[in-house]
Amino acid sequence: MITALYIISFAFVSIIFIVSLSNLFSAPVLKIKSSAQNKLVSILIPARNEERNIQACLDGCLTQTYTNKEIIVLDDNSTDNTLEILNTYSYKIKIINGKQLPEDWLGKNWACSQLAQHAQGDYLLFIDADVRLNNNAVESAVEEITLTNSALISVFPTQKIKSFSEWLIVPLMNWLLLGFLPLVLVYSSRNKSFVAANGQFMLWRKEIYDKLGGHSSLKYEPVEDMEFARICKSKGIKLKTLLGGKLIFCRMYSNLKEAINGFAKNFFAGFKTNAIGFLIFISLISLSSLLPLIIWKNLYYSAILSTMIILSRIFISIKSNQNILMNLILHPFQMMMVFIIGIISIYKTKFGKLEWKERKI
Template sequence: MILVFVAISLCAIAIYSSKLRDSLACAPQLHAIVPSLDAVDSEFPTVSVIIPAYNEAENIQECITAVLDSTPLPDTKLDVWVVDDQSTDDTLLLAQSLQEALGDSRLKVLPGQPRPAQEIWLGKNWACSQGFEQAKGEFLLFIDADVRLKPQAIETAVQKAQLEQSDLLSLAPAITCGCLAEWLVQPLMVNNLAVGQDFQAVNNPETDVAFAAGPFMLFRRSAYEKLGGHRAVANQVVEDVELARRTKSAGLRLSYLLGGEFVSVRMYRSLSALWEGWTKNLYMGAQRDVGSMLYLASAMLVIYPLPWLCLVAVGYKSWVGVGNWLDLIAGGLAIVA
């Protein structure tokens, strides 16, 4: 029986690995484009970076600094809006203190207003909407406070959007891990997303398949306004995917690329945050389909812990003296798995 379970796990791992390789092989990546400063000064479009922040005291200063340090764009080309979403920690104070210390005219800090009492606003949608109302850019870049931009990230993404005529360009960031729980969970979840992701279909304007990564969403202003912005998805928990779907439905161009060379994010910093964040995103991403969630959970069980459980079972049977040669084969295969 143990050998049967190991064989099932090996088959599942082989299929999973093949799909992962195929998915990543087809995934478009954002590569470095180094514009000249003259071109940036004269021809580069104006860009507004909008950072919604709720209780992000641990992240906000480093995020802001990374954005400002990532680009030489002057204040005539770039404005960075930090929107504090009624935080109960020191997020607003830290952002304002950094603004005063840096004296960078590109940086704006906006104390967010209370959410409208008679309207449903979930997640970061209200803060993003307030930031948009202040932003002046021809391109609107929404990033999360746990995102870190690397040099030339803004210029490269905007130029790619122009080359591809993208109305929404979203980048999948590199995932940074800082604790054991993150190292155990994040690589597995990122692999699961990649396996289930059809990058060619997402980037094909002829299909209805849509996806986007909320940590980095770059819109043409005209497209964002046509979609109704975050106000149109105010009651959506997974607003990034919904905006991607609406982009395609409106006949606009969606681009989704791997952007780890330019963007990184540390999403969740504890086991409880990992559980809450991923269960929400996976459930909503599966369109609240319980069957799809059970299928995913079963697949993960077969691929990840099952070989280890079989190895433990083989060890136990050998220890109590009831093992046989089939168990030894199963143990060897479990180690290979």
């Protein structure tokens, strides 16, 4: 039994080690670039109960070096002070009062669709209210989409992690991304398996977005960013996915409950597999990443596997601009959280228990 577990662990740990090492040197990172482009960029922000985020988000948008832009925010029937804060910016931005959510739509998709209908830009930049932009972020993204001739540029922001509960969960996003996907292949390979996108920052060429049907084509899709990426891949449309580096930041959650609910919302759905297959996967990756650190029956193999696990966490932490020591110390607990949140995600998805922004999904 132990031998079989070692073989499984060796397979998964080796994959994570090789992929994370590859990403250390090749994963694209958005860097400062000057752009000669002067096409209009529509910065589109859906906001529902974002009183703690919206001001800092807008301040970052307004100070962009890219000057030909419009900023449109949709207040999605907020019950807090979001609209009051937005009104203080009314002379600088366009504010839309969101319509009531139709039964056959999910909230964010509906909000983004309404935003796109009001946008005049040649480029549509969808960002979440918790995203923070360096002054050069938009200009750099526009130049990136121009140089690569992509239809879509998507960015995984550098995560700001402040509390212990966030450290247990938030680093898992980049661990899964950079441990299992050579990120450079999202752009360079036609293979449909190499796909990733993040709805926190998505810059579209408007004509391609419209041609694909926009968010109305994915009305009830909970992981719309990944589905957009899959559609692009299937149609041979170029997309590029990058890390935020020092240009795009985000603090996704502020406490344990938010982190669990947020991660569970997309975890199972994002894999596009059945519950049994997903359960097997999360069991194997959690066990494989824990076993060599716990069982030392074979000293040689355990030492090799433990070394690869440690190095993988170092590689991914460096590329993600995360604290290496924190990720190493909390690695066993984070791997347990992979399994726990995976179970929660299956349960809530199958029994209609998923909620976000006080709405059922």
